[in-house]
Amino acid sequence: MMDNIVASEEWCKLEELGIPAVKARVDSGAKTSSLQATKIKIFSKGLEEWVRFEVNPIQDNRSISILCQAKLVGLRTVKSSQGIAEERPVIKTLVTIGNQDxxxxxxxxxxxTMEYRMLLGREALNERFLVDPSKSFLMGDISEDEIEVLYKPYMRKKDGLTIGLLASNPNLYSNKRIVEAGQARGHEVVFLNVESAYMKLDAVAPQVRYRGGNVLDKMDAVIPRIKPSVTFYGCALLRQFHTLGVYCLNSADAISKSRDKLYASQVFSKNDIHIPVTGFAKSPQDTKDLIRMVDGAPLIIKLLESTQGRGVVLAETNKAAESVINAFKSVQTNILVQEFIKEANGQDIRCFVVNGKVVASMQRQAQKGEFRANIHQGGKASLIKITPEERKLAIKSAKALNLDVAGVDLIRSNRGPLLLEVNSSPGLEGIENATGLDIANIMIETIERKLKYKAV
Structure with a gap:
């Protein structure tokens, strides 16, 4: 009788597809069985339709990839657990569970995003098995050492990962450092100009292509360093890479949130992350109350699209503030009005957060006559030891936007540390020079850990 009882998860062998072992979730609530596959392509073989696809049979391990092909049975509309319907190719193949084929x-x-590489539905279970959902691997477990032996023939021959650096200028310090760090760890780092990449949107065989028609189908990971002017297109490319199963060091959604300063401020408020008092209004009729709401002048006026300190203005009197605010509104420009923290004395702190940890911090001092620190405009950077409260605030801020890599800017006030903003493409030059740390190398190590990469 035990031969006819399966657990909530079992190991399967798909011999005809060349897959020696894949962990499957047994789900009698699902009608059909499914297999996680990428680079799916339907093609003709004589008078028959076949489908070619790749399978990464071990969860969170893209270094093992098996190219499969099978006769196409048809296309079936399947509704996911989130209620999303999609058309999927259907194949028929031999499966081995325990001693049954x-x-x-x-x-x-x-x-x-499938937790398991394979799902066994009730069509496969009916009249064959009973399910004991409280157990695991009743048909036999396979150890990590055994998996390593089974998949040794499929291990990649190359020494490192292939990483795409999605940016605009290969000569920027940060971009050059990332390429150097990746190469030093044995990886191939390919510079991809955002505006030279384009997409094929297709349910069966989506693609990202690059200048001249080259298909980018060998990427293990992408590091996005997207300048603000190409945020929309750069994020569209990142979503396409994600669809193809490529790990992105910062998702399109996280970058979009960080670039919308109003939305980001609302996220921070919702997550009890303290920021200088901030106001936003559409109508010029509300200007006076907007100024009062942030405790009057002096106050900061920020363009929603500002970056690296540009588009940030200090209004020293209420009259000047009214003039600047109404001037911006007259040309349909969205702005935030923010409390000015006098006691900061032109200093702020940049914390570099990678994978939920502050890996480096520096203090920035504004140039004489300036109100805000900006090393791009003559400000000075120096090493600083941050407080536990500041560390916690930096980590929480990056997490609120789901950023794996972030430059978090803080300011010290009489009521404790306050968050100024979070940058999703932080520069490396200032912080590497100020701290002496190899931040680019830390970013590459993070990708290796995410992909469970081990150097040969």
Whole structure:
């Protein structure tokens, strides 16, 4: 009887596809079985339609990739657990569970978020097995050492990962350092100009292509360093890479949130992250109350699209503030009005957060006559030891926007540290020079850990 009872998860062998072992979730609530697949392509073989696809059979390990092909049974509309319907190719293949072999129909699902690489639905279970959801691997477990032996023939021959650096200027200090750091760790780092990449949107075989028609189908990871003027297109490319199963060091959604200063400020408020008192209004009729709301002049006026300190103005009197605010509104420009922290004396702190940890911090001092520190405009940077409260604030701020890499700017006030803003493409030059730390190397190490990469 035990031969007919399976657990909530079991190891399967798909011999006809060349897959020696894949962990499957047993789900009698799902009608069909599915297999996580990428780079799905339907093609003709004689008078028959076949489908070619790649499978990463071990969860969170893209270094093992198996190219498969099978006769196409048809296309089936399947609704996900989130209620999203999608059309998937269907194949028939032999599956081995324990000592039992039988044919099943499997849909190919291009969804890397699947917890298991394979799902066994009730069509595969009916009249064959009973399910004991409280148990695991009743048909036999496979150890990590055994998996390593089974997949040794499929291990990649190359020594490192292929990493795309999605940016605009290969000569910037930060971009050159990232390329150097990746190469020093044995990886191939390819510079990808945002505006030279383009997409093929297709449910069966989506692609990212690059200048001249080159298909970018070998990327393991992408590091986005997208300048503000190409945020919309750069984020569209990142979503496409994610669809293809490529790990992105900062997601499109996180970058979009960080670039919308009003939305980001609302996220911070919701998550009990303290910022200088900030106001936003559309109508010029509300200007006077807007100024009073942030305790009057002097106050800061920020363009929503500002970056690296540009588009930030100090209004020293209420009259000057009214003039500047109404001038911006007259040309349909969105701005934030923010409390000025006098006691900061032109200093702020940049914390560099990577994967939920502050890996470096520096203090920036404004140039004489300036109200805000900016090393791009003559400000000075120096090493600083931050407080536990500042460290906690920096980590919480990056997490609130779901950023793996972030430059978090803080300011010291009489009521404790306050968050100024979070940058999703922070520069490396100032902080590497001020701290002497190899931040670029830390970023590459993070990608290795995310992809569970081990150097050969």
């Amino acid at each position: 039988f044919d099943i129909e499997v849909t190919l699902a291009n969804r890397d």
